[in-house]
Each structure stands twice: as structure tokens, then as C-alpha cells.
Amino acid sequence: MKQRAALRTAPSLRDTLSYRGGVGQWAWLLHRLSGLGVLLFLVLHVLDIFLASFGPEVFNKLLFLYHSWIFRPFIVLLVFGVLYHALNGLRLVIVDFWPAANVYQKPMWVGATIVSLVVTLITIAAFFWEG
């Protein structure tokens, strides 16, 4: 009975860290964390664009969130989160609809992660050339 309950429950943080699921485990964890992080930003983003209804004074005052260097690390995390979630999600869609692609899971994940990192680095560079 206890085992049955455990199977229905997603692993706890301790289980996740001690479980040796290989690459797929970290792909899953990063997908979930990036999804929740991007959702958190989306909530903030809908609210800030909504405030544009109240005119430029209100909206521009709020922009320190996006312009201040203090918040830049979060922007960098957001950029990586969106890219990783998008590209790793593409891997999941490919595997779901084309099971033969299972053989390429690992290289696809490595590719998705490397592309996400490289494009994130380019956007960090853009902070300097466009600022």
C-alpha cells in the first residue's frame, strides 16, 4: 500500500538529488524549474504591460526593474530559462511523436542546452553593445 502511494507521488527534493536517473533526470528538473520561473516572469510581465494603460509616467517609473543592473542576473536567468524550456520542449515533442528518435535523446538534450547557453551569452553581450 505504501509503495503504491509512493508511485503516485512525484519524488521529493531529497529523492531527486539522490536518484541516479542520468541526463534525463536533470533535463526534467531543469525543464520544470525553468517553466515555473518563466511563468513567474509572465505574471509580472502581464502586470507591467497592463500598467501602460495608465500612461507613460506610471510605466516608465516601473522600468527600473528591467533597466537596473541589480536585476540583470534575473533577466539572464529568464533568457536561459525561455530558451532551454523551448528547445528541451522541442526534444520532448519530437520523442513523443516520433519514438524512433529516442536513440538521439542525449545528443538532442546536449544540443538544446549548448544552443541555449550560447544564445544567452549573446544576449548578455547585447547588454553592453546596446546600453
Add this chain to the structure above:
Amino acid sequence: MYPTTPRESGTFGARPRPAGGFELWSWYFMRISGAVLLLLAVFHLLWMHLVIGLDNITFETIVRRWTGPLGAFWRVYDLALLVFALTHGMNGARWVINDYVHRRGWNLGLKSALGVLYALLMLMGAYVIFTFQAPPTIVAP
């Protein structure tokens, strides 16, 4: 206790396809909206960061985007982004709640709060997309 190999779990990383009903529908929606967002959201992110530049974004950026010559296009684009991203994100959060919160009261309470937040943000976002007007002092170039 937990599946130790992908084959044992019956899946290869992705959430298994549900048998039917709303959950099957939501499983397909996540994949279709995900593919749509791969184009819409990633283009939006790269456009804002690499073409416009984060530091150049001000109120005028919105005026140009929504009241310029391509205003109608960008409003439709942003509405699609709002609907797909918010629905995809909230459904993902619903899956996370179902994965971790098994007390019936907490599960339903959290999902209700999520539903209220979803409706509220959808209304606020749609409201500003449909009603935004440039103030008389700022004219779109």
C-alpha cells in the same frame, strides 16, 4: 520505488500520454502550444533583446508597436502570445500542483487560486491590448 530506467517507467523523459478526456486534451495542448511558443515567445525574446535592446525599451516602444503602421499585426501577435503563454504556463503549474499536493483540500484550493489568477491576468492583458491608445503628447513616428 521509482522507475530506475526509462523503459521501466514506460516513457522516455516526457509525461506519458493520458488515456483520454480532459487530461489527454491538455497533453496535446501543451505540445501544440509549446511548438507555437517556440516561434512566438523566442522571437519576441530575441527581438526585444537583440534588435531593440533592453535599455532602449520605454513607454514609447509600446506606442510604436501598437499604434504604428503595423499596430494591428502586433496587437494580434501579442494577444496570441498572451493566450498561448498564459494557458501553457498555468496548465504546467496545475500539473506541478497535482504532482506534489495530494491533500484534497490543498490541491483544490491551490488550483482554484491558480484559476482565478489565470482569469484575472487574461482579462488585464486582453484589456490593455484592445484598449491601448497613445496619449496625445506622444505620437507614433
